[in-house]
Amino acid sequence: MSTYRAVEVAADGSLRLAERPLVEPAPGHVRVKVEACGVCHTDAFTVHPRPESEPARVPGHEIAGRIDALGEGVTGWNIGDRAGIGFLGGHDGVCNPCRRGDFAGCENQPVTGVSVDGGYAEYAYARESGLVRLPEQLSAVAAAPLLCAGFTTYNALLKAGVRGGSLVAVQGIGGLGHLGVQYARRMGAQVVAIARGTDKEPLARQLGAHHFLDSTAGDLGDRLKELGGADVILATAASGSSMTPLIPGLARGGTLMVVGASEEPIEVSPVALLYGTIRVTGLITGSAIENEDNLRFAVDQSVAAMIEQAPLADAAAAYDRMMSGKARFRVVLTMT
Template identity: 35%
Template structure:
């Protein structure tokens, strides 16, 4: 047996503590990864606090993992020791259902989240199904690539699914951990990009990331001034906003897509949707092939997560700063 070392929450809401655990046996289709970087996602905070009532303690969270291959199972092809790879929020699936056979493993009913029951990436090593360990392009620095494994694919997938291109008028709601990547991907796809934010001081950075227009969303007339303007709105925020006003900014056949989770149920009348053939949707990250494509797009277009790094031993400090929204824009642990 192999012993791995990391940090775990002993119970919901408790500070993380050093934790050693026995690794599961390396199966024929598995790969062992020596972790060098792991991003901290708001989903990790929800798991550590057991907000979704699915956590199992002690909990080793972390699902934006970059590292090098240490061992491969006997049936693994295409990955070799020393190769740099990444693992996102999913580390396994059944492999036989209709969704897996279509290459949409992220929709598999038996998909295996990376840190439930875990252990995840807040550790020195991890073992996962090799199909979910993706090569990292050489052009992407590890610390800036780590958040792409969750935040990056979360925003790339709905933009790609919507067919965003040079013809598209796209609005990104929120310029934060997700939104700052969404702006970059939408611009790389050729869209006209507008960033919405309740923080006016983010305008300069939003424009530097690729937004051609910035809307200070708290201004009383801001949303009314862009009625009927957008083909696609991507909401990356975890706040309750005046959603009907945002629906009004859509053009006919436009879509409001959620990747951030507002705390309250959506309350929208049907009539504005019916009259404009408008849609409200959500998006569930992406498959391994989607992630591979997203990483290549990021490498070719110079798309990077803006990161702050912390040594693993300072993990509680890093988690506290993420919880207080003090990081611009993603926190990454370095081992």
């Protein structure tokens, strides 16, 4: 039996290289020969010590490659097609959210690299409904981070109702924020980048920000209000408490759109909700076809992630580099 290399989480939480048997895809699934896989902060959901009784999981949900085997019943794809796989691994089409057309809300959806094996590997398996067509203009390496980080910020801005001329503040110029600034600018917004200190100001302006606010210098709410109040704040920091001071900076009817994951609460006063009619919401990526919209938009509007590449065998170091916050800005594993 032939095997392939995969990087899996050992019981002690470390990442180790392993050989896995190459098997045929299950009905309704495809096998993808992985060309590139992004390393995302959400991989921390998987990379931690786990009981010996659980299978050693392969992380990674920013997968770009080519289909090399079709399971029974797959009709929409052919061997050789380029395909991406993101965080949400494909809807079932039969649960109540699916029946209402909310495919991202599917109650029986695999979470790539979390509940099923992901893309830190030479091969990955995925449900047909989770597959994302890759535009030919995008290389696998360029596409990988757009499948989760890019898509998250793109869809968050759209779902928050960004229009041409909206004032959009992007909190955090990191893995998500450096993409959020680009998407917001290309959607026609006036963009305010917010980061700690002033080191990232030149980069933020180069990416498309009209304004830059240092979060350590004065009240963020007041300064956003001086700019007219934000119609949308895209909050990317993995810290709920850092989002609370942004809320007074929303315009009437404005939306705090959360994409940075943390357990920390965000505080909002009922008065701000009543008189400001503001919204506080969030989202996790979206459906596969929305991701195709995202990739097309990124190609047409020249939105690109800043990338550091590493070979699969160096996945553990690449993961540590991402977690250190020092990567500029997305780390992508390559398989060949």
